[in-house]
Amino acid sequence: MSRIAPVLALLLIAVAVAAVGCTAKQPSPPPAAGPASAGGPPGQVTLTVWDWHAADPSKGVGLWLANIDKTFEAAHPGLKINHVAQSHTEYYEILKTAAAAADPQRGPDVVMLHQGSRVLDQRQSLVPLDKYVTPETRKEIVGWELVSDDYDATRTPWAVPIAVQGLVWYYNKALLREVGLDPEKPPAKWGEFLAACDALRKAGKAGIAVGEKEGFWADWFLNSAYLQTCSAEDRPRLRSGEMKWTDPSLVAVLVRLQELADRNCFQKGALSTPLFPDAGEVFMRGDAGFFLGLISDVAHWKEFGDMMGAEKVGVMTCPVFQESPDASKFPVGGAFTYAITKWSLHPSEAFQYIAFIAGDENARTFLTEVGSFPANQSFDHSLIADPNAQKIAQWLAAGRTGPQLGDMLPAAIGEAFRREAQSMLAGTTTVAGALEAVEKAAQESRRRGE
Amino acid sequence: MRARRSATLHAALFLAPAVLLLLIFRVVPAVSALTHAFTTWDGVGAARYVGLENFRGLLADPIFRQALRNNLLLVLSVPLWIAVSLVLALLLHNEIPGWRFFRGSFFLPSVLSPVIVGTLFTALLRADGPVSRGLGAVGVPVPEQGWLGDPATALPTLVLVILWSIFGLGVIVFLAGLAAVPQELFDAARVDGATGLAHLWYVVIPALRHVIEFWSVNLVVWSFTSLFAFIYVMTAGGPGYATMLVEYQIYEQAFKFNRMGYGCALATALLLLVFGLVLVQVRLMTTDEDGA
Numbered sequence: 001m002s003r004i005a006p007v008l009a010l011l012l013i014a015v016a017v018a019a020v021g022c023t024a025k026q027p028s029p030p031p032a033a034g035p036a037s038a039g040g041p042p043g044q045v046t047l048t049v050w051d052w053h054a055a056d057p058s059k060g061v062g063l064w065l066a067n068i069d070k071t072f073e074a075a076h077p078g079l080k081i082n083h084v085a086q087s088h089t090e091y092y093e094i095l096k097t098a099a100a101a102a103d104p105q106r107g108p109d110v111v112m113l114h115q116g117s118r119v120l121d122q123r124q125s126l127v128p129l130d131k132y133v134t135p136e137t138r139k140e141i142v143g144w145e146l147v148s149d150d151y152d153a154t155r156t157p158w159a160v161p162i163a164v165q166g167l168v169w170y171y172n173k174a175l176l177r178e179v180g181l182d183p184e185k186p187p188a189k190w191g192e193f194l195a196a197c198d199a200l201r202k203a204g205k206a207g208i209a210v211g212e213k214e215g216f217w218a219d220w221f222l223n224s225a226y227l228q229t230c231s232a233e234d235r236p237r238l239r240s241g242e243m244k245w246t247d248p249s250l251v252a253v254l255v256r257l258q259e260l261a262d263r264n265c266f267q268k269g270a271l272s273t274p275l276f277p278d279a280g281e282v283f284m285r286g287d288a289g290f291f292l293g294l295i296s297d298v299a300h301w302k303e304f305g306d307m308m309g310a311e312k313v314g315v316m317t318c319p320v321f322q323e324s325p326d327a328s329k330f331p332v333g334g335a336f337t338y339a340i341t342k343w344s345l346h347p348s349e350a351f352q353y354i355a356f357i358a359g360d361e362n363a364r365t366f367l368t369e370v371g372s373f374p375a376n377q378s379f380d381h382s383l384i385a386d387p388n389a390q391k392i393a394q395w396l397a398a399g400r401t402g403p404q405l406g407d408m409l410p411a412a413i414g415e416a417f418r419r420e421a422q423s424m425l426a427g428t429t430t431v432a433g434a435l436e437a438v439e440k441a442a443q444e445s446r447r448r449g450e
Numbered sequence: 451m452r453a454r455r456s457a458t459l460h461a462a463l464f465l466a467p468a469v470l471l472l473l474i475f476r477v478v479p480a481v482s483a484l485t486h487a488f489t490t491w492d493g494v495g496a497a498r499y500v501g502l503e504n505f506r507g508l509l510a511d512p513i514f515r516q517a518l519r520n521n522l523l524l525v526l527s528v529p530l531w532i533a534v535s536l537v538l539a540l541l542l543h544n545e546i547p548g549w550r551f552f553r554g555s556f557f558l559p560s561v562l563s564p565v566i567v568g569t570l571f572t573a574l575l576r577a578d579g580p581v582s583r584g585l586g587a588v589g590v591p592v593p594e595q596g597w598l599g600d601p602a603t604a605l606p607t608l609v610l611v612i613l614w615s616i617f618g619l620g621v622i623v624f625l626a627g628l629a630a631v632p633q634e635l636f637d638a639a640r641v642d643g644a645t646g647l648a649h650l651w652y653v654v655i656p657a658l659r660h661v662i663e664f665w666s667v668n669l670v671v672w673s674f675t676s677l678f679a680f681i682y683v684m685t686a687g688g689p690g691y692a693t694m695l696v697e698y699q700i701y702e703q704a705f706k707f708n709r710m711g712y713g714c715a716l717a718t719a720l721l722l723l724v725f726g727l728v729l730v731q732v733r734l735m736t737t738d739e740d741g742a
Contacts, residue, residue, distance in 0.1 A: 270579020272599025
């Protein structure tokens, strides 16, 4: 018994510690005073930043951010940046766990978020930025409507847009030339586009490199093509339920998507091909003529230009199947932003950091070093050397842009659309069946107040 | 009296860590999920009590029905998973040539993480992967969209991949069972002329009855609760909902759509379903045993 007693005592202590750990759900109260974070020298504030780009600080956005951190720390001696890379795939799940813990000592102060519903869904974990965002900042940066209440750029913003994202069609000039087409005049009309896909298939190539394993490609196609059939007012109407997913304007888009599948425009196995990086590689290998890609970060003009040679890559907007005022526009939105967490003990310093990232100098390097379009539009357009990037910049400057449909939709509706589109392309449902199912998912989402 | 108290204390001491872990990681989350199943909750803010609304929604949810159907199809494949392991265990038990090598290699897939197995087979089963190319070369029709990209072949393919991943564990379980059966029983059966299927049906299966029962209960529970990693890596429940399972739907609802309350209701339904199935399974086995 005498030997058991100390062991028992230790065990009881362990139980007590575990029990305290389990019940300590609420965040510990913030320190009464002083800006210093735990672990740092006295007076130093450490800002913890979460994002999905910092994983590889040797290139691209990761390198750009690593350099920004160094410059920021040098310019702000009392501030230290602790940049933590999180998995992109599970990012929002991890963020939810952090939000549930709301731990100011270990949780992030600054978080990267996608524009649109991803920002607005997290509002209860974020700091409203009204008092931080100046009118000058509002003027310089585009995309406020996708980070503000009710998707209204004049209302409370919850994040600062950093990048501009958009969907454009890239094409392989050499392949187009091979099948007798003029690479300087890519197919602008739907019929011409289908004919080009037919010609490519006859030449042993695929028309379009498609990665539909996750359903994202169909989502991108919808966003790329809906501007031809829907007006600017339709987007909020679709969100509110005033416009149904079975509306003829959306049916028309899905009919075109189905037509592409029926005409064998995709490479073999498109439904089991991941969009990143496999579908992009199909295009870069020269196995397909067209690729519906992005303008920033990845699967974009810089990646394709670096790999294939910029002179061999062309860029165009979605081929037109229905004339409309917005038919020649391309959708913009869905890029990344930075926001401040509600539990941060240093929101002012956190905004200082975000404003630094979004500043003019970093906007310039974002374009010249990363090859991505910054949300801060104060950059010098003459810095753009790539011909495709020049074209995209011209379209951006000329306002040949429309909003992305998906940015305003709750995650459950987007997922329903992606899965139904997969089923449709696999032949297990029809255009009408797919859209009816999405409409039901939308009704359920609204019923839940999402 | 003192010795008895000491023994009780010892037992409590040894049990305490396991009980503690069970409480923290199983009982507390299960109770929490059960209580949140009656709420609408996004996982961060305050939960709001909604009574049975989540369960009513679940009954009307076509995706839940599809996921349940897929789960039940997986359960139907349990006899196949058992049969393959049992036959291979018998071959090893009879020391076929190279049995030592096979014993080791059969077990190898079981020690691989489902993520590794999933990634490996995703590459192998692509439309332009070696499986399709190989079968295509000998004239076997292969799905245009790849084995995991075609709704007709995705779930059966998944069954076979899971079989590959776990059959080794079943072999080990059955080998252990066979080792416990007295050799005289097999010898006597052989003298009586029992060979082939008769030997399997009238001698081996009755002798391994309790092991088969144990393994089948395990597999049924496992098919409902432990395939998430395979689905996540290989198909994400697609194409469409062709490989959607209830456990994957719980993940989507709770973590992708922020519908934690509904996710908890799904988890509660799954728990009750698996518990009910196992109860029926055990009841059937014991009834049969009593009657025998």
